[in-house]
Amino acid sequence: MREDSVSERLYNGIIKENPVFIQLLGICPTLAVTTSAFNGLGMGLSATVVLALSNLLISALRKVIPDRVRMPAFIVVVASFVTIVQFLVQGYLPELYKSLGIFIPLIVVNCIILGRAESYASKHPIIPSFFDGIGMGLGFTVSLIFIGGVREILGSGAFFGYQILPLADAAAGKAGFTPISIFVLAPGAFFVLALLVVIMNIVRAKQEAKGRPLPAKNGCLSGECSGCSLAATCQGKSKAETVSKEGGNE
Amino acid sequence: MKENSIIKDTLILTLITLVAGLALGGVQYITAAPIAAANKAALEEAYMSVFPSAASFEDYADFNEEEANKLVHATEIGTDADITAASVAKDSSGADIGYVFTVTTHKGYGGDITLTVGIDSATNKMNGYSITDISETPGLGMKSTEPKFMSQFEGLSMEVEKYTVTKSSPAKEGEIEAIGGATITSRAVTNAVNAVMYYYKHIAGLE
């Protein structure tokens, strides 16, 4: 596949550099909203819309935005799209809004979005940037559905709200599945993610042994802050920005 | 030179912010109506589920939140629940047929639980409740949103002073069987219902 072509970008986002599975980015919403596969889907798609549009706009403005104030400018762009998505969900999908709650506005500080703006959209033309956003967003969505699905199946025996494991009913003497409620609670989120990390570590070790290493983790879990949204502030470039941000905000 | 570039940077950033603000204003203007409609529909649905025979609902004009709660909290039924809204249910001819109250209890296991309770004033019996806001433990306290527990509240008589939660099968009138493993939630919901009942009896002159 050609570098920066549409299909390459989609493949890159969904598989090769999957934000959650490979890079371990965006952990907060990954854990908080994945109590069911449907919530994961809703959160993932909301983030995808924001990612695609903000990548598009930031790429279009990349020559206009002065380097020194780029972070606040990115934040403004992302926050605007987030607010727009929030209103749309609130107005047209009130049920989803109720279950995602505060995590829709918190898309602003999702590591993935500012991370892509900084590392891809601000350096590449409009079309690849847009599809980079869609690819990354879909990769995020797939991961959220996966984690949400595992938690929902184990925690309530359902998938996307459909009961797929018949529940046990002690009173009626019916044998069946007893939901492991802990999986829809907070600790379950940590357990499922831990499991995922372990699987990925094994895959990683295997691939490395074959001489085809996966891209490095760059999320918060690896102990580096470079993947977290304001990547630049962690990499010693912070001083120039510190000053410019002041200038920008006042 | 440096001064100039700071001014330029600031100008560009201000411009971006301005455009963003304007765009948001536009979107807000467009979505304000659907959001209001969605909120209203959710409320109507909650009211309807506890008062299916009503045709419309109107705010109860004499409702005073502060007074109502002072009254309810001072009683001996021992409830901390706050009644936050009251509506009159009307049938298709516009006659009053009962009330719907919104009540919040703070004694849930996972925090506040908000429910709506419908009471039929012709029979002085409760139609049941519907939970609008809850963050209880799935599989335990969340069972308070399931018919098995909820149906115990359908048709409850106002003649009982207060309902209490029991961990075994209810032996006498005035007892509600707790959700297994979620007594705290069961108590919270029952207490909220007690608060509503007391207030209803007060405004209906049944004391």
Add this chain to the structure above:
Amino acid sequence: MTQLILIFIAASIVNNVLLSQFLGLCSFLGVSRKVETSVGMGGAVIFVITIASLVAGLLYKFVLVPTGFEYLQTIVFILVIAALVQIVEMFLKKFIPSLYRALGVFLPLITTNCAVLGVALKNVTNDYSILQGVVYGIGTGVGYLIAIVILAGIREKIEYNDIPEPLKGSGIVLITSALMSIAFFGFAGVI
């Protein structure tokens, strides 16, 4: 007063920001290698959240609500927090160098810590007054400190344990967090 104490306990222990609300996990997992640094990070978070909830609360109440611009809250809050962190950093550097040495390196990490923005937004959705909002902010910060220091303590202990290869690094940290999260369940229902 009772209500303020309840808000504080609820925010710090019962609904712990990290272990039950999942806000600010990035730094929770990233900066918890040593107890010493985690205390610094926790201190910085308490400091910034407190100021941010005060400033965001004032702005919301006295600027956004009177002008009818409530819908700009997300954008305003995040910019205010970003600016605030920078101002605090410069202020500390110039006037309280000792505190700057203790907290300075952590401050840039906090801008995008979702706990800070989360508290500002929650204060609005919960209809808190300015004072309640600040107490909620302090409580959240204290909860963050408690959780991150405990995790760092455990991580220091398990550092030399014989952990299966694939679990090394983030795997065992996540499992530790899960167990801590279960332990914190014991606090649910205390208020």
